[in-house]
Amino acid sequence: MHERRVIADYFYFSHNQSVTVGIGDDAAVVRPPTNAQLAVSTDTLVENVHFFSDAAPFFLARKAAAVSLSDMAAMGARPLWMTVALTATKGADWLAAFANGLRNSAAEFDYAIIGGDLSRGERVSVTTTAIGTVEGTPIVRGGATIGDDVWLSGATGEAALAVRWRQKILPIPENTDYATVLARLDNPTPRVALGFSLRGIASAAMDLSDGLMLAAEDVAATSGVSIVLEFPRLPVAAALHCLSESARNELMLAGGDDYELLFCAPTTKHAQVLAASNGTAYCIGQVVAGEGVIVRDVNGQEINLSQKGYEHDFCD
Ligand SMILES: Nc1ncnc2c1ncn2[C@@H]1O[C@H](COP(=O)(O)OP(=O)(O)OP(=O)(O)O)[C@@H](O)[C@H]1O
Ligand SMILES: Cc1ncc(C[n+]2csc(CCOP(=O)(O)O)c2C)c(N)n1
Ligand SMILES: [Mg+2]
Incomplete structure (x- = not known):
């Protein structure tokens, strides 16, 4: 099954009236509410870095979306649109389940998938970009x-x-x-x-x-x-x-x-x-x-940690 067929069969998602040009063209065109400010956030999940190789595609898609939706939440934004760039290592069944996960997330959180990119590679990678409206002042x-x-x-x-x-x-x-x-x-x-x-x-x-x-x-x-x-x-x-x-x-x-x-x-x-x-x-x-x-801690003493959190290591 080739790229165009996969996109046509699995990655055509339903849109709402805010989407003027949806999936299928060179870019999506959206119509924000008048005078709306937009919040935009992008994130990548990489196999064996952000998720284990055996991650179920349905839930991997939901998680990739959730990571960007979480950034919308942190800004006090209402997510309206998302793009999804996927590098996949497996075939049609995996892609169908992944697309279903996206559809499921979009329905749950009421936003539209308006485009993306699809390629085959050596490792799975998913990049989601969420766009949302900010009514009033964003929370920074x-x-x-x-x-x-x-x-x-x-x-x-x-x-x-x-x-x-x-x-x-x-x-x-x-x-x-x-x-x-x-x-x-x-x-x-x-x-x-x-x-x-x-x-x-x-x-x-x-x-x-x-x-x-x-x-x-x-x-x-x-x-x-x-x-x-x-x-x-x-x-x-x-x-x-x-x-x-x-x-x-x-x-x-x-x-x-x-x-x-x-x-x-x-x-x-x-x-x-x-x-x-x-x-x-x-x-x-x-x-x-x-x-x-x-x-x-409970006695008022400071808790010291060996590590403060997760940071990608760029030391050569
Ligand atoms: N390659 C990059 N180019 C430009 N800006 C970047 C780049 N990487 C990160 N940033 C910006 O740096 C800030 C912090 O990025 P970061 O990815 O840590 O976001 P986050 O919300 O803290 O974490 P997460 O990636 O888990 O969502 C964001 O404003 C992000 O847009
Ligand atoms: C297989 C596997 N190994 C380790 C982790 C832990 N982990 C990876 S990235 C990250 C922070 C968020 O990333 P980013 O800052 O890029 O958004 C955390 C906590 C995982 N989820 N899966
Ligand atoms: Mg964040």
Whole structure:
């Protein structure tokens, strides 16, 4: 089955009225709402770097989309369109399942796939570009203000635990909900509705692709403030309870792949944050004067980590 046939059979997605020229031409043409500002974010997932070679194509497509949707969420943007550039190593069945994953994500989060690229190569790679509208002021990383509360949209560490299980670095205990933990890695939920409803409430936000600690450091540095996190206030996923304290700290603070939102908001907006998140967000710390991030344990002592998060290594 050749490229044109695959695209025609699997990668023609339905559009809405905001798409003037859809899949099939040299470029898509879209019609943003009048005076809309657009948020644009692009991300690449590479086989054996971002996902394991045996990743199911349906969920790989959903994850690639989720990674870009998570960036839309972090900006308070409403995702409207996405392009998907795919390098595939397998044939028609794999591609059909991948396309179904994309279709499924687009239906769930109400955006249109408007184009992409398809090639065959030695390693699978997926690049997604999400475009969304920003109504009002975008939520940026640099808006945190001294006195703000620091919030987290959900528990961290399970996706990183799943990576360690798959790499056999950590054992899989009996009576563990294996499927739930694996799903946090393979099928993450981007916090799109939360991000959108935090407009006008959050002073700053960022998603947690590389880990909570690195995200907090980015928000602190960009905002010119310091962040103090209280570790006992962080939600702990059930599967992390049986780990040693240091392993748990490392996964929750520096594991990565969480796709939760870290955000700040004035203390006066505490109730509004709880309403916007349906009570699911956790207030985990404070914005203070200074620089950098401190995480305090139950005794008020600073927690030190051997690594702060996931960073690609470009050392030769
Ligand atoms: N090759 C590049 N050219 C231009 N800008 C880049 C490039 N790589 C990253 N950036 C920009 O640097 C900033 C941080 O990029 P990064 O990829 O770390 O985004 P992120 O949201 O923090 O993480 P993630 O990649 O997990 O979504 C973004 O504004 C991004 O657009
Ligand atoms: C096979 C496999 N090995 C390791 C990991 C962990 N991992 C890879 S990239 C990344 C951060 C986000 O990347 P980026 O900053 O490029 O968006 C993390 C936490 C994984 N998911 N799969
Ligand atoms: Mg991001």
